[in-house]
Amino acid sequence: MKYTIKGLLTGASLLALAPAAFADQLNFAGGWPPNSRPNSVVEDYAAALSENSGGALTMKVFPQSLLSFGEANAGLRDGMADLAVTLTPYFPTEFPNMNMVSEFAELTELPEFSGELSSAAFAGAISEYVMTQCTECKSEAAAQNQVFMGASMTTSYVLQCVVPINSPEELKGKRIRTAGAYWSRWAESVGAVPVSISVSETFEALNQGVLDCTASNTADFMNFSFIDAVKYVYAGLPGGQFTVPTMMNKDRWDGLSAEGKSALMKANAKMAADMTWVYVDIGRNGKTEALERGLEYGPAADSLLEMNRSFIENDITSVAAIYDERFGLKNGAEVSTALRASLGRWTALIADVDSAEALAEVYWNEIYSKIDVNNYGM
Template identity: 45%
Template sequence: MKKAIKASALGAFALSVLLGAAAPSAAVELRFAVGSPPNSLGDKAANHFKDKLEEYSNGETTVKVYPLSLLNLLESNNGIRDGIADIATVLWPYFLSEYPETNLIAEAASMSELLEGDRQQATLAYLGAMIEYVAMHCPECQAEAKAQNQVFLAGLGTSSYVLQCMKPVSSYEDLQGLRVRAGGAWWSRWLTGMGASPVSLSINETFEGLNQGILDCTASNPGDMTQFGFIDVISDVTVGVPGSSFAFAIADINLDTWTSLSEEQRGHVLHAAAAISGDGIMAYFHDGRENVEEKAPARGIAIHQADDDLLARSREWIAADLDALAASYEERFGIENAKGKLENLRKLVDEWMPRMEGIDDRDALAQVLWENVYSKLDVKTYGM
């Protein structure tokens, strides 16, 4: 009799385990901290992530977006690490000592300027390669995120930078001695190499710097013209230089949150990660193109093309800087085989060029990223 009762109890336990395994995962709400204000590009991208994640999970996994209220961009890295938010944007160049391996790849965005063909296609090819490299081919990048109690989810990057100025600039001679806001180390080096004087100002101080005559120009992506109001003060825009893209993580997730999700939920999150990258990247391109081709001319702002001599000097400088970049990171951060890593990245960029041909909307870009990166990640082990 006791044996029968024991067998019955074991059978009931086994059934409960099977039913538990088959049962749907518990509903989850994730907190997404956006370091930019409501209705900004970052806020819109986060809300697109929210919508797609809820769609993919049939409402099981939801997201609450906090634009510039839970964490700002300087607080985001520690905020994710400490669990203040589940997901947030991490601007890698703001945290150079924490992410040297990842920043090596981000700072190599200028290689897109050396590719022949369509500029948008070339920049998109770099961004696709960057996302693939960090997610799939860089255990050191993964280790850097893990050390911050994070998992890399979604990469983002801007369209090529342009000069937004208070005077006409189109030649190497025009640049000599100009005070230009540099948004990162690469642009500071480029400006120095072209004879200008880089000025370090936050993006939020740049409008006043231009308006008060502290700056002659800002080297910024063309989307920032309206995002930060530069269109209200500048008189001239120069396209073709300095180029390069500001690459970063639009979404990293807290490692504890990630491990608490079921494998199915992680799959949904990765699918939504492809969507947020597609949305944010294309927003930069579309906003920038509209600003340069329509909004700026409508304000009477003159649009200049960098002349052939300046373009040639710039390309020559970019090639030399890329050669020096690997040695610099090896010396400063002890990175091993940095040159080989950049060569591997360049091979990926070449692979991504045909994939990005004709890509000009967020859904198409998200699909390419899903097919070539996110769908290939193993939800059982990724980020662990």
């Protein structure tokens, strides 16, 4: 009898430990260094998932070890990781619709949308559009065995220079590091020379005089120490923002329970908000430090801003034509119209947001809580 009772007690103890012992672990392949602030955001994402699921789902973060940004698409597709940031511009043929949508981030530089939190508004607009309207975008992800889980955004790209630029004429012939198609088109349109080099090589190129400027977001000003190389920072041009989408292996998503998917969706709202806010916060700190050091940091000259806005209005049409010619996408005009209307709504929604927590609540209420997890990604 005593052995029977002992066995029952042991079985009861194991059942009590079951949620922790048999928690389902997801693996996140991060492309950021271990001690970086973006990686801290991913760690918080993992903690939020565990809390939201009552410990039934956990997440292990592999910073810059399991998959690099360049390896993320194939690695996620093949199940080497469960979640990762797939930077779709690295994979133009696989994600043409997603990339076209992302290029319309240039809208954030127009007067009615510009501002310090324009990236928070566009992150909401693009996440909502892809998750609820863009069937083609979700089909692209599915073809790569992935599910789109929402996006954050970098801050707007600004001109960071070792030489002064006070007029459109002074841009001619300048060698400017560009991060993608939008920025290369912009440089060519103003008579500058676009230079395609990795962000990690940019600091040395600025220091050695290989570059006159870099078109980079305001957080990279600090993240890659451009603050130690440049003397002038001109906000308002060239504009554009980089989309940072979280993707999940489709097989893994399909295998989660409805409760697990809901817990992950809530964590995704936090991830999108926190990552977007980190770029805003680092950008703020960079401007403060730059001014303390005596660097010139402020809006570009009016003539440059006017030139830039004219370029953007024309480029919106060009984007549609480019993606039609290269990829046969016929809906560019409709996409830009839809995003422009959505961006107006989102600009109002985030106008009074003053923290990452408040931004996550808006994202959750407006997007992620409305997703039918039983059908999403199917």
